[in-house]
Amino acid sequence: MAILIDSSARVLVQGITGRQGGFHAKLMMEYGTDVVGGVTPGKGGEWFEGAPVFDTMRMAVETTNANVSLVTVPARFAADAIKEAADAGVALVICLTEHIPVSDMMKALAFCRNRDTRLIGPNCPGVMTPGQAKVGIIPAMVAMPGNVGVVSKSGTLTYEVGFAMKNYGIGISTIVGIGGDPVIGTTFVDVLEMFENDPETEKVALLGEIGGSAEIAAASYIKNVMTKPVAAFIAGRSAPPGKRMGHAGAIVDGGEGSAEEKIQALEAAGARVAANPEEIPSLLG
Amino acid sequence: MNLHEYQSKFLFAEYGIPIPQGKVATSPEEAYAIAQELNGVVVVKAQAHVGGRGKAGGVKVARSADEARIYAGQILGMDIKGLTVERVLVDRGADIRQEIYLAVTNDRAAGKPLIMTSMEGGMDIEELNRERPDAIIREHVDPIMGLQNYQMTFIASAMGMPRAHWRSFARILSGLYQCYRENDAELAEINPLVITGAGELLAVDGKVIIDDNALFRQPALTDQRDTSGEPSSERQAREAGITYIKLEGQIGCMVNGAGLAMTTMDMTKLYGDADGIGPANFLDIGGGASPEQVAAALRIILSDDNVKCVLFNIFGGITRCDEVANGILTAYNEVNPDVPMVIRLQGTNAAEGSKIINEARIPNITSADTLTAAAQRAVAAVKEQL
Numbered sequence: 001m002a003i004l005i006d007s008s009a010r011v012l013v014q015g016i017t018g019r020q021g022g023f024h025a026k027l028m029m030e031y032g033t034d035v036v037g038g039v040t041p042g043k044g045g046e047w048f049e050g051a052p053v054f055d056t057m058r059m060a061v062e063t064t065n066a067n068v069s070l071v072t073v074p075a076r077f078a079a080d081a082i083k084e085a086a087d088a089g090v091a092l093v094i095c096l097t098e099h100i101p102v103s104d105m106m107k108a109l110a111f112c113r114n115r116d117t118r119l120i121g122p123n124c125p126g127v128m129t130p131g132q133a134k135v136g137i138i139p140a141m142v143a144m145p146g147n148v149g150v151v152s153k154s155g156t157l158t159y160e161v162g163f164a165m166k167n168y169g170i171g172i173s174t175i176v177g178i179g180g181d182p183v184i185g186t187t188f189v190d191v192l193e194m195f196e197n198d199p200e201t202e203k204v205a206l207l208g209e210i211g212g213s214a215e216i217a218a219a220s221y222i223k224n225v226m227t228k229p230v231a232a233f234i235a236g237r238s239a240p241p242g243k244r245m246g247h248a249g250a251i252v253d254g255g256e257g258s259a260e261e262k263i264q265a266l267e268a269a270g271a272r273v274a275a276n277p278e279e280i281p282s283l284l285g
Numbered sequence: 286m287n288l289h290e291y292q293s294k295f296l297f298a299e300y301g302i303p304i305p306q307g308k309v310a311t312s313p314e315e316a317y318a319i320a321q322e323l324n325g326v327v328v329v330k331a332q333a334h335v336g337g338r339g340k341a342g343g344v345k346v347a348r349s350a351d352e353a354r355i356y357a358g359q360i361l362g363m364d365i366k367g368l369t370v371e372r373v374l375v376d377r378g379a380d381i382r383q384e385i386y387l388a389v390t391n392d393r394a395a396g397k398p399l400i401m402t403s404m405e406g407g408m409d410i411e412e413l414n415r416e417r418p419d420a421i422i423r424e425h426v427d428p429i430m431g432l433q434n435y436q437m438t439f440i441a442s443a444m445g446m447p448r449a450h451w452r453s454f455a456r457i458l459s460g461l462y463q464c465y466r467e468n469d470a471e472l473a474e475i476n477p478l479v480i481t482g483a484g485e486l487l488a489v490d491g492k493v494i495i496d497d498n499a500l501f502r503q504p505a506l507t508d509q510r511d512t513s514g515e516p517s518s519e520r521q522a523r524e525a526g527i528t529y530i531k532l533e534g535q536i537g538c539m540v541n542g543a544g545l546a547m548t549t550m551d552m553t554k555l556y557g558d559a560d561g562i563g564p565a566n567f568l569d570i571g572g573g574a575s576p577e578q579v580a581a582a583l584r585i586i587l588s589d590d591n592v593k594c595v596l597f598n599i600f601g602g603i604t605r606c607d608e609v610a611n612g613i614l615t616a617y618n619e620v621n622p623d624v625p626m627v628i629r630l631q632g633t634n635a636a637e638g639s640k641i642i643n644e645a646r647i648p649n650i651t652s653a654d655t656l657t658a659a660a661q662r663a664v665a666a667v668k669e670q671l
Contacts (some may be wrong), residue, residue: 027603075498076501099498100498101469101496101498101499101502102391102469102471102496102498102499103428103466103469103496103499104499105396106391106396106397106398106428107428107429109396109428110396110397110427110428110429111429137602137603138602139602139603139632139633141602141632141633142602142632152544153544154542154543154544154545155542155544155545156540156541156542156544156545156600156602157542157544157545157548158544159600159602159632160545160548160600160631160632160656163600163631163632180543180544182391182393183391183393183396184396187394207544209544209547210547212393212394213393213394214393214394217394233548235544235545235547235548235551236547236550236551237551237554237555238532238547238550238551238553238554238563238564239547239550239567240532243530243567244530245530245543245546245547245567246528246542246543246544246546246547246567246569247543247544248497248498249393250543250544250547254410254411255411256411259551275555276552276555276656276657277548277656278655278656278657
């Protein structure tokens, strides 16, 4: 089934009546994703493109039996929306929202862990299993079905690489955008482990960037556990230390998180690291 | 957002953390008056958002008010790593017997607050971490429960804090954690926390970094933002809602998405570094790339005189490249840049987008199919002008 989502995913969109939420809910439906409903407090009883809108997640889950939720609400309300989804018993919560305060995320993440809910993001483009379902904003045209798993901290860079792979004739099992924030629900290692155990994934492309140590942990997992080949690219070689490069988490701080140390660790672990993301397809091929 | 030392320490004081008596001066006369009021040895300390001020001569011990005036005169207006010192903190000198490190920070990997402390304070924590990692005690805090009393006892005991100071250390630690939490800090650091000759604990230096994403609910802190060290172009971009960071190279980069923006910078360096050519900026234009957004971003990029070429790299996913191409041409006519531009459009309707660019036949504009070709062309365009 590839990983995380497949054609059996029953998806709720939190914020479905918002501009972003509605726009992408519609694209998800067009892709074939089973969007079973949405939640916007105060708009319960309305309909969105044939799907029911609820006031609360609890009611939405009870009625639709959804197992995935997509959070598209603004930053001030997003951590609460994540907790609401976890409390309603949704197994997988994917949060697109950018600019959520870290202190809110730390609490929401602890809450999800207490309830065995897997959180992906925030500040991520979502998850797509080509040909089956997409939950998030990844454009349909960037990937075709295949056997390479893609995991990435960034949105457009992922589209770029997915599209280059498609043009090269390489398909994708699942794309997972884990997000560019400092505190995220699902890390590179978590996703590598899922790909390692997924019979439909044969190779993996990992797209990292400066900041934090998640790529170093990934390198150690690749070295010690993984049997499947990994190609990687790390963005931010030319970024100066101490400056936050767009993503809240993309900062080289106190000598930690530089592209060089990540590239070295990945190479030492046996991953093939591209200096140019357009080389990724040939490294996989 | 970084707070100055004096802002950090005054904030600590609100949480019951003892700090040296002191005030901020913007002139030597003010420094003189403060020193006279403190009536004893004082420390005159440069307040600037830059590390290594001590080594640069930005911290001086004055034995009299006259000396304080002289030192303040030397430090005010001093250039430390490109930043001009506009304020000094004049603090009562402390009788230091022992220096301690104490901080609360976000542990990204664990997703939890982390307390770090060491009896070997004073030095840079990264240096200490490299040389003697075992000298640092690390304790995670459950973000929902908060810091517990037993954890404070554990920390004091594990770090080797003399028992006589446990109670006052626990008060400081609990105040610092509360300060970190209530102000949405990424880091609340006391370095050093000192034990004085009189056996008291005192926060002699402090540093607080606030999570920018939480500033909406921290109006009092937002008012304390000091933008004097920030390039005016970065301030303009921030106000226009565009993420822009000025760099030292010659190729202005306009890209949609942070990861792709960094990658585009990397490509200019990959192909230009041998000739001393690289990115002039980081710029994420966000989704859509409307003519207004592109024009605003183009003006900001061109406000940097080092820019010899502008490289557009846009991946059209949901946005269509033909729309983006029209947006770029409209912005071009409005801004009228006098440097060459290389435009690379990929994704939805990329061929149509490139056709629009090519058919406009603007001598200064070329298009490229791949990121590699675009970066190489931009490097070549700069090389011609060197």
